[in-house]
Amino acid sequence: MKRRLGIYIHIPFCASKCAYCDFYSVSGCEHIMPDYQSALLDHIDESSASIKNYEVDTVYFGGGTPSYYGAERIVEILNELKLNGNVRLDSEITVECNPDSMHLGDLQLLREEGVNRLSIGVQATDNNLLKLIGRRHNYQQAVKAFNDARAAGFDNISVDLMYGLPSQTKGEWADSLSKIVALHPEHISCYGLKLEEGTRMYREYNGSPVLPDDDEQADMYSYAAAMLKRYGYEHYEVSNFCAPGFESKHNLKYWNLDDYMGFGPGAHSCIEKVRYSFIRDLKRYISAVYRNTALVDEYETVDQFGRAVEYVMLAMRTARGMSEIDYREHCQCDFRPVERALAAFEKKGWAEKTDDRWHFTVPGFLISNQLIGILLEVQATGRLEGTPWLLEDEKKEPDIDLPKGEDELFSELYEARTAAKNEKI
Secondary structure, eight states: OOEEEEEEEEEOEESSOOTTOOSSOEESOGGGHHHHHHHHHHHHHHTHHHHTTEEEEEEEEEESOHHHHOHHHHHHHHHHHHHHHOEEEEEEEEEEEOGGGOOHHHHHHHHHTTOOEEEEEEEOSOHHHHHHTTOSOOHHHHHHHHHHHHHTTOOOEEEEEEESOTTOOHHHHHHHHHHHHHHOOSEEEEEEOOOOTTSHHHHHHTTOTTSOOHHHHHHHHHHHHHHHHHTTOEEEETTEEESTTOOOHHHHHHHTTOOEEEESTTOEEEETTEEEEEOSOHHHHHHHHHHTOOOEEEEEEOOHHHHHHHHHHHHTTBSSOEEHHHHHHHHOSOSHHHHHHHHHHHHHTSEEEETTEEEEOHHHHHTHHHHHHHHHHHHHHTHHHHOGGGGGSOOOOOOOOOOTTOHHHHHHHHHHHHHHHHSOO
16 A cells, blocks of 8 residues: 655745745746746656655645636646646645635636635625735635635635734634634635734834734634634644544644655655655746756755654644653654653643643643653653663754743753653663
C-alpha cells in the first residue's frame, strides 16, 4: 500500500494586501498570472515521479487569495495533479476564498471538478472592523458568499475569524461568533491578532492602547472555546473548532508529522525526515522553473532529536495530545520525565489526561508556547539515561521562562528533573 501525501499549492496573488498580513503575497501583479500558471504546472509535472510514489489524499490551495486567481486556473492545476499524482477519489480538496472574489459560477465549477471544501476568510462581522484591517468585503458580502457556496453544493465550509482587533470589545466578539454560528459552518478557525513587523498594522498599532491586552484576548479565546462547545463544535487544535468529523485533514498532516509537498514561492515540504522550502519571490520562482535553476531556499534533514522536539510541539497543539505509546514511538525515549511535568500542569488546571492521552485544557492552550517549552526542557534533561541515540548528538534546549506568577511550578519541575537524572532508565 502506498503512503499518503498532502499537496499544498501556494497562490501568492491578492487584489490588495490586508493590513495585518505577513504571508508571502503580492498585489497589482495580475499580468504575471499566466506566466505563474505555466511555471506552476511545469513544476508539478517535473515532480510527478516523486508524487507517484504516494497516494494524494489532501490538496490545499492557499494564499494569497486562490479565489482571486480564478476557478479555471485552479481546476487546471487540479487536473495536472490528477494526471500525475494518484489523487484519491475521497481526497479532501480545499480552496481558500475571500468573499469579494467568490462568484456562484466559479464555485459551481470548482465543486463540479472535485473541490469539496472551502475556507472563507470572513475575519469579522463588523463592517468598521473589516475596513480597519484592510479587508475588501463587508459582512453582507460574506453572508452572500457563504450562501452561494451552499448553493453550489459545498457541505464542508470553514470560516476564519479574528479577535483582539483594535477597539474590539468582548461583546462585539461574542456577537461575531453568534452570527457565524447561525450560518452553521462545519469548521471555524479563531485567530488572535498578532502584530507582525513590516505590516501596516504593526506600524500603526504597535504599543497602542486601543488594542485589547493579553488578558482581554485570553477572555475572548476562552469565551469562544466555551460558546462553540455549547453548539457542538469540537476544539481539536489550538485555534480550530469543527463539527464532529469535519477536522481539516490537510492541516492534521502538519500536526501529525505526515508527509506533504508544497509548490509555489515560499511553499514548504516535509518528506519523511527532509524539510525544504522554495524561494519567497514570485519572479525568481518563475525564472528558476523555466531555467531549471535552484528553487530551494532552505533545506534540512531532521535528525532524531529534532523529530522528537517536533512531535511534542505539534502533538500538544491538538486536543488529541500525546500518549506514552506514541511518544516512545516518535521520540524513542523515556516518557516518565515528561509525564511528571504534565502531572504538574494538571495540578494547575493546564493539562488533563483522558484515557491514555495527555492534552492541554483551554487555560493550557492559552499559554501553550511556555508549557511546550517546559516539556522540551524536561525532555532534554534526562536524555543520556533514556535516549542513547543522543550520546552522538548532544543538544540542549535553551531555558524557557515559566508563565508569569507561577514560580512555584519551577520547584515541582526541578524536583521532577532531578528525579529523572537520578533514575536508571
